[in-house]
Amino acid sequence: MIIKPMPGSLRAALAIIAGTSLAPAWGQTNEQAGAPLSSIAVNAAPALLPERNASATTDEQLPTVVVVARRRSERSQDVPTAISSVSGEQLEAxxxxxxxxxxxxxxSLNAAYGQARQSSLAIRGIGxxxxxxxxxxxxxIYLDNVFLGRPGMAVQDLVDIEQVDLLRGPQGTLFGKNTTAGVLNIQSRAPSFATESKLEASYGARNSRILRGLWSGALSERWAGRIVLAKTDDEGWVSNLNGGGRLDSIDRYGLRGQLLYTGDGYKLRLIADYAEEQDSQGSAVISGAGPARPHFRDLSEVEAATGADLSPVNPDLRQTRxxxxxxxxxxxxxxxxxxxxxxxxxxxSxxxxxxxWNFTPHNDADFTNxxxxxxxxxxxxxxxxxQELRLASPSDGRLDYVLGAYWFHQAVRNHLHIDFGPQADAGLLPTETPLATAAGTVWLPINLADGGYQILSSALSDSYGKVLTDSGALFAQGNWKITEQLILTAGLRGTYEVKTGHAEREEPVAAVRWTVPPFSNxxxxxxxPWNxxxxxxxxxxxxxxxxxLTLSWQPASAQLLYATISHGEKSGGFNVNGVGSGPALGIESLKVAPExxxxxxxxxxxxxxxxxLRANFNLFDTRVSDYQASVNRTVSGQALPVQVLxxxxxxESRGVEWDLLTLLARGxxxxxxxxxxxxxxxxxDNAPCPAETNPEEPVSCSLSGQAVQGAPRWTVNSxxxxxxxxxPELSQQFALNYAWRSAVNGSLDNSRYARIQAYGVLNASTTLQWxxxxxxxxxxxxxxxLLDQQYLLTAGAIVNAIYVGMPGTPRTLGATLRYRFP
Known part of the structure; x- marks a missing residue:
């Protein structure tokens, strides 16, 4: 094959990109990566149901799903990897x-969600x-081909979406940052040269309101634009019994603007977006309260000592105080x-x-009044x-490949602020004083929790963390057609990363600053203070x-068998949630090895x-070493456990997945x-202990052989x-979805007080279109x-054997009026 000289269009395009400093927002259709531009159609991803003006053959078949799992446009059924896709039309329905x-x-997708910062995704129980x-x-998580460095960046209204793809298993060879569990790839709709406009208004229970607007169309012969606006409000579904009012309210808005330029042999797509949220999302409720460790008070004893009213402990009530x-x-x-x-x-490309991304929370973290x-x-x-550069070869030869380079820089800072109330000592500290000795911790008969010593009460504490990351990678993946039916795929990526961190806690503002042991200790x-x-x-x-390394075999035109061996890594890091275990265990305890x-x-x-009928099945066995987690450990002489990363x-995660889709009848x-x-x-073997074992006060517990936190044994979505x-001018669509998952351990210590019970969520809608x-x-x-299922999205442990969880959205009935016009 002869490589042709660089054409003028390429030189011009590189000149454009060299002077461009814009970056991601929402937006890149699945046809925009890999395929020759002459074959790229704007908004070409198919809907779940074919349009009525489609061809007769399409009307009697399931639509073809196009994905870019291998950085080029391919039919999903031809890609030898575990991938599931949802169209924007299905999300809207x-x-x-x-x-x-x-x-x-x-x-196999599980979302743990509290506030935007306390959110994470897991695939097959990993993550x-x-x-x-x-x-x-x-x-x-990728949004329009851009890696989102923090999971909280995906917590926004994801509207005007073209398609969502879930790739399960390590995906490091072609996607920008290494991943050990998989990739959630979100693609928004690109600008269209055909004019389209939409206004939408929704109203539902709890005074929930959704307003959305869209315009897309040609700006000139070469330029097209697209703009989307969204506003969402909800009064909330958690009742605060202390003075009334609701929590878990929603108040957010976002806008996204795009420009698309089509030249002779190239396309340029520019996207800019902004989203903001100010509300009480992330308000948790107490899901369980266990027995306290020796020398500490449990929830009822804390409430008695501080004069607090009894707190609701049943998460099904969706109440807090x-x-x-x-x-x-x-x-x-x-x-x-x-x-x-x-x-x-x-x-x-x-x-x-x-x-x-900026995030600022304020939380009443003791969950009492x-x-x-x-x-x-x-x-x-x-x-x-x-910055990512990719070169995709033609795909019609015996050998095709994608080569690329990737660079990523991230600067993230955090600030931990703690405002201790006047009853902090009674609510947090032990009833005796710990003292470290050569033989371990001994307890002195000095009651720190009676409030008379002002150890923590009325103090202010501020800690600051910083992490700088520079990551560079070279990658390649190719397909060798051994025969027309037998293909060998191989991929390799080398990533080099440098991280630097810093953790610091300032001198506190305290009612009493002790210099006399054991109170000063x-x-x-x-x-x-610590630096x-x-x-x-x-x-x-x-x-x-x-x-x-994947070997795929196509015994017939509509069948594909494949076997894959893959390896993925994600880098090590630092504990910069405050100073963590640094003061107690030293600076090395703040470091964590790669996963x-x-x-x-x-x-x-x-x-x-x-x-x-489309039927896909796969078996998997994933082994993870050095899995990263945050645990609380008791250190000799410490009054409270310290956080250790x-x-x-x-x-090990092993199992089976299935994905079935069938056209039962027309429509x-x-x-x-x-x-x-x-x-x-x-x-x-060095796991945190659940509250039910605290009376024996073991230093640590073993969870070997037990289920992974947040990993349901069964998930079923129908x-x-x-x-x-x-x-001819009147149609109607009916949509019904039921999602069920089995019970999981909500907290890392696998306590029964944080058990998330099995639950199923039923959604239904009907749309009349004229x-x-x-x-x-x-x-x-x-x-x-619809069935008002009471469930928790996530659960976890706080102090004094108290476990809290984030309740899912209750039954919400509503209506939407949508007007589409040129």
Whole structure:
């Protein structure tokens, strides 16, 4: 093959990109990566149901799903990997626009959600990592080909979406940052040259209101634009019994603007967006209260000692009783520039991106109406820059490949602020004084918790963390057609990362600043000044490889068998949630090693009955070493446990997944997907102990052989979608979705007090569509969580053997009026 000289269009395009500093937001269709630009169609991703003016063959078949799992446009059924896709039309029909609800449609996906910072995604039970700015997520989230450095960046209204793809298993060879569990790839709709406009208004229970607007169309012969606006409000569904009012309210808005330029042989897409949220999302309730450790008070004893009213402990009531502020603010945005150039038979792609994310919470963290922890929260300021270059070869030869380079820089800072109330000592400290000796901790008969010593009461403590990350990678993946039916795929990525960190706690503002032991020892351990720079440097530099080897065989045109061996890594990090275990265990205890996974997969994809039935199955066995987690450990002489970021040992996740889709009759589609997953700790001998073992006060417990936190054994998602044409200008669509998952351990210690019981969520809607000339009017009636299932999205432990959880959204009935016009 002769490489042609660089054409003038490429030189011009590179000149454009060299002067462009925009970066990501929402936006890149699945046709925009890899395929020659002459074949790229704007908004070409198919809907779940074919349009009525489609061809007769399409009307009698399931639509083709196009994905970019291998950085080029391919039919999903031809890609030898475990991937599930949801179209934007399906998301709209189900009324799903939040990332935590994607688990209702996609197999093996689990979302742990509190506030934006306390959110994480897990695939096959892997990825429930703690909220810590010094850690990378196990599940990579990509928005329009741009990696989101923090999971909280995906907590926004995801509207005007083209398609969502879930890739399960390590995906490091082709996606920007290494991942050990998989990738959630979100693609928004690109600008269209055909004019389209939409106004939408929704109203539902709890005075919930949704307003959205869209315009897209040609600005000139070469330029097209698209702008989307969204506003969401909800009064909340958690009742505060202390003074009334509701929590878990929603008040957010966002906007996104795009420009698309089409030249001779190249396309340039520019995106900018901004989103803001100010509400009480993340308000948790007490899900359980266990017996306290020796020398400490349990919940009822704390309430008696502080004069607090009894707190509701039943999460099904969706009630709390707090006296402090519960509020959060999140603002994010950025820009991206994607350039795709036809270079002869090759396609060259450049993606330049910049994003920011600011998060500020205020929480009453004691979950009572006593002034114990009046305000507790970690604010975040995150900035990231990335650049990716890819070269895709023609795909019609014996050998095709994608080559690329990737660069990522992230600067993230956080601020832990604690405002201790007047009753902090009674609510937090032990009833005797711990003293470290050579033989261990001894307890002196001095009651710190009676409030007379002012150890923590009325104090203010501020800690600051910082992590800088520079990551560079070279990657390649190719397909060798041994025969027309037998293909060998190999991928390799080498990533080199440098991280530096810093953790510091300032001198507290305290009612009494003790200098006399043992009171000074206890006070300094909890709020005393400490600076990591006084003890050395927090620095990591690592070379992380990712590999993939897949053999696929197509015995018939509509069948595919494949076997995959893959390896993925995510980098190590630092504990910068305050100063963590630094003062007690030294600066080295703030470091955590990389997390590594090896995956073996066998899969089968097939289409039957003239493309009316699609059936995909796969078996997987993933072994993870040095799984990253945050545990609380008791240190000799310490009054309260310290947070330690650690590698827990080994984890295994193995099971089976299925994804079925069938066209039962014209306009009637049934979907059924799910998984059976056996995710257990193979070795976790230094685990935190659950509250039920605290009376014996073991130093640590073993969770080896037990289920992984947040990993349901079973998940099942089913959906029914029907479209009926009553008259040429009048049609109606019915959508029904039921998502069920088995019980899981909510907290890392596997306590029964944080057990999330099995639950199922039923959503239903019907939409009446009336079309006249070029205008369309739609009226939708919908129900979210129709059966009013009471469930928790996440659960975890706090102090004094108290466990809290984030309740899911209750039944919400509403209506939407939508007007589409040129």
């Amino acid at each position: 189900q009324g799903i626009a939040e990332v935590q609800n994607f688990q209702q449609l996609l197999p 429930n990592n703690p909220a810590n700015e010094g850690l990378e997520p196990s599940v990579g 707090i006296d402090g502020v519960q509020r959060m603010r999140s603002g994010q945005g950025g820009g991206s520039a994607q350039l795709d150039v036809d270079w002869g038979d090759f396609t060259l 450049s993606i330049s991106a910049w994003r920011f 006593a002034p114990i922890l009046d305000d507790y929260g970690v604010s975040v300021r995150d900035r990231q820059w990335s 206890v006070q300094n351990a909890q709020i005393g 990591s720079s006084d003890y050395g440097r927090l620095r990591l530099h690592e070379l992380s490889p990712s590999q993939l 590594r996974s090896n995956n073996l997969e066998l899969g089968y994809k097939s289409s039957w009955l003239g493309q009316r 650690t590698n827990v040992g080994k984890l 009637l589609v049934l979907s059924l997907n799910g998984s059976w997953n056996h995710a257990v700790y193979r070795s976790f 959906g029914l979608l029907y479209k009926a044409d009553w008259r 079309t006249r000339a070029h205008d369309t009017l739609e009226l939708s009636l919908w129900a979210r969580n």
